[in-house]
Amino acid sequence: MNVQSTVSRYSEGFDLPVRGDAITADRYVSRDYMDLENKNLWPRVWHLGGMIAELEEEGDFVRHNLGKESVIMVKQADGSIKAFYNTCPHRGNRLVIGEVGGADRITCAYHNWQFATDGTLVKAQDPDDFPNGDPCGKLKLSEVRCETWGPFIFYNMDPNAKPLIEWMEPLADRLKGYGLEDWVRVVYMSADCEFNWKIIRDNFNESYHLPTIHPELATFINDGLPDTLFEMYPSGHNSMWMKGHQATTRNEAFQTGDVPAPLDDVARAWGVDPADYKGRTGDVRQAIIEAKRRLGPGRGYKNYENMTDQQLVDYFHCTFFPNLTLTMSPEQCQILRTEPHPTDPEKCVFQHWILVPRVEGMTEVEGPIGKVPLDWAEHRHSVYGDGQSLGFVADQDLSIGTTQQQGLNSRGFKGCHLTNQEKRIQRFHELLDDYVYDRI
Numbered sequence: 001m002n003v004q005s006t007v008s009r010y011s012e013g014f015d016l017p018v019r020g021d022a023i024t025a026d027r028y029v030s031r032d033y034m035d036l037e038n039k040n041l042w043p044r045v046w047h048l049g050g051m052i053a054e055l056e057e058e059g060d061f062v063r064h065n066l067g068k069e070s071v072i073m074v075k076q077a078d079g080s081i082k083a084f085y086n087t088c089p090h091r092g093n094r095l096v097i098g099e100v101g102g103a104d105r106i107t108c109a110y111h112n113w114q115f116a117t118d119g120t121l122v123k124a125q126d127p128d129d130f131p132n133g134d135p136c137g138k139l140k141l142s143e144v145r146c147e148t149w150g151p152f153i154f155y156n157m158d159p160n161a162k163p164l165i166e167w168m169e170p171l172a173d174r175l176k177g178y179g180l181e182d183w184v185r186v187v188y189m190s191a192d193c194e195f196n197w198k199i200i201r202d203n204f205n206e207s208y209h210l211p212t213i214h215p216e217l218a219t220f221i222n223d224g225l226p227d228t229l230f231e232m233y234p235s236g237h238n239s240m241w242m243k244g245h246q247a248t249t250r251n252e253a254f255q256t257g258d259v260p261a262p263l264d265d266v267a268r269a270w271g272v273d274p275a276d277y278k279g280r281t282g283d284v285r286q287a288i289i290e291a292k293r294r295l296g297p298g299r300g301y302k303n304y305e306n307m308t309d310q311q312l313v314d315y316f317h318c319t320f321f322p323n324l325t326l327t328m329s330p331e332q333c334q335i336l337r338t339e340p341h342p343t344d345p346e347k348c349v350f351q352h353w354i355l356v357p358r359v360e361g362m363t364e365v366e367g368p369i370g371k372v373p374l375d376w377a378e379h380r381h382s383v384y385g386d387g388q389s390l391g392f393v394a395d396q397d398l399s400i401g402t403t404q405q406q407g408l409n410s411r412g413f414k415g416c417h418l419t420n421q422e423k424r425i426q427r428f429h430e431l432l433d434d435y436v437y438d439r440i
C-alpha cells in the first residue's frame with residue numbers, strides 16, 4: 001500500500017511506501033514483544049553512548065545502560081575511544097557502577113581482577129591457579145563497536161553493523177551546517193516514565209498533536225499543513241522541517257493581526273519592528289533571516305555562516321531509527337530519546353539533553369527549563385511526576401504518554417487509525433517489525 005499524501009507535504013523522493021500493517025496494542029504492552037526487541041533490535045542499531053567531552057584523559061569512561069545491558073566507553077592512550085560490555089569475564093560481575101569516572105585500570109569489585117584501559121586483563125589474584133595458565137595479557141573485556149560523530153560517542157553491539165556515518169544517511173550531511181562538533185551540553189536530564197518507549201517515538205514522528213498538546217508553540221512555530229515538510233529515508237530515519245519565526249497558519253488571526261507574542265519580542269531582539277509586520281506575520285521569518293545574516297557574526301554566532309536560510313530560523317527534527325531524536329535550531333540542539341525499561345514493557349527511561357554552541361562572552365543560555373549556565377551539565381534523574389520539570393514541552397508529551405499507555409490496555413482499542421502526516425509512525429512500526437521478526 002502506498003498512501004500518497006494529499007495535504008501533507010513530503011519532499012520529492014522521500015514519501016516512501018508503507019505496507020499498511022496494523023499497529024495494535026500488543027507491541028506497547030507485551031513482554032513477548034519486548035523480549036524480541038531485546039533479542040533482535042537493540043543489539044543491531046547504533047546507540048548514543050555519551051559525549052566525547054566527558055572523556056578527557058586516558059582511562060576516563062562514560063557508561064550507558066540500555067535495558068538490562070550496560071556498556072562502557074573508555075578513552076585510550078592514543079586518544080581514541082573503545083567500548084566494552086560492562087561485565088567481568090571472571091564470573092560476570094558488573095564492572096562499573098557509576099555513570100562517569102576515570103582510573104588507570106578498570107577493577108572488578110568482586111575478586112579484584114584488573115583490566116588495562118584497552119580491556120586487557122593485567123592482574124588476577126593467584127594467577128598460577130588456572131588450569132590453562134595465567135590469563136593475564138591474554139584475556140580481554142568483550143569489545144563493542146564504537147565510533148564518534150560530531151560531539152557524540154556511539155556504540156553498536158553488532159560487529160557487522162554498517163559504519164556509523166553510513167547508518168546516519170543522509171542526516172549527517174543535513175546536519176553539517178550547524179557545526180555541532182563544537183557545541184556543549186548544558187542540560188542532561190532523565191526520568192522514569194510509566195509508558196512503553198515507543199509511545200514517545202510515535203509522538204516525535206508526527207506534529208499532528210501540536211495544536212492540542214502544545215498550544216503555546218502556535219505563535220512562533222508554524223505547525224500548519226502544508227507548511228511543514230516531512231522526509232522519510234531508506235535508512236529508516238526521518239525528518240520534519242517546521243517553519244520557525246512564523247505563527248501557525250491554522251489560526252487566521254495570528255496572520256492578519258498584530259505579530260503575536262513571543263514572536264514580537266524575538267523580532268525586536270533582532271532589530272525587526274513587529275509594528276511594521278502588522279497583518280503579515282508570515283513575513284517576519286524572512287526579515288529575521290536577513291537580520292541574523294547581518295548581525296549574527298557580530299553577536300558571536302560564528303556558526304551562522306555555514307547554515308542555510310532554513311537552518312537559521314526553522315526547527316529541524318531528525319529522528320534516527322529507532323529511538324533518538326535531535327531537534328535543531330541554530331542556537332539549540334535538543335536530544336530526546338526513550339529507552340526500554342530493564343523488565344517492564346509498560347515503562348521506559350526518557351532522556352532530555354540540550355546542547356548549545358559556544359558564543360564568546362555568553363555565560364548562560366535560555367532553555368526549556370529556564371536559564372542555565374553555559375557550562376557542563378551534570379546528570380539529573382527523576383521519576384516523572386515528582387514535580388521536576390523536564391521542560392514544559394517535554395512535560396506535556398510525557399503527560400499524554402501516561403494516559404495513552406492506559407488507553408492502549410483497553411479491549412476496545414482495535415489498532416491505530418492514522419492520518420497521512422502520521423505516515424512516519426506507520427513506517428517506523430513496519431521497520432521495527434522487520435527487525436523484531438528478523439526479516440532484515
Ligand code: FES
Nearest residue numbers: 088090091108111
Ligand atoms: S567476577 Fe570480577 S573478579 Fe570475579
Ligand SMILES: [Fe+2]
Nearest residue numbers: 203213214397
Ligand atoms: Fe510534542
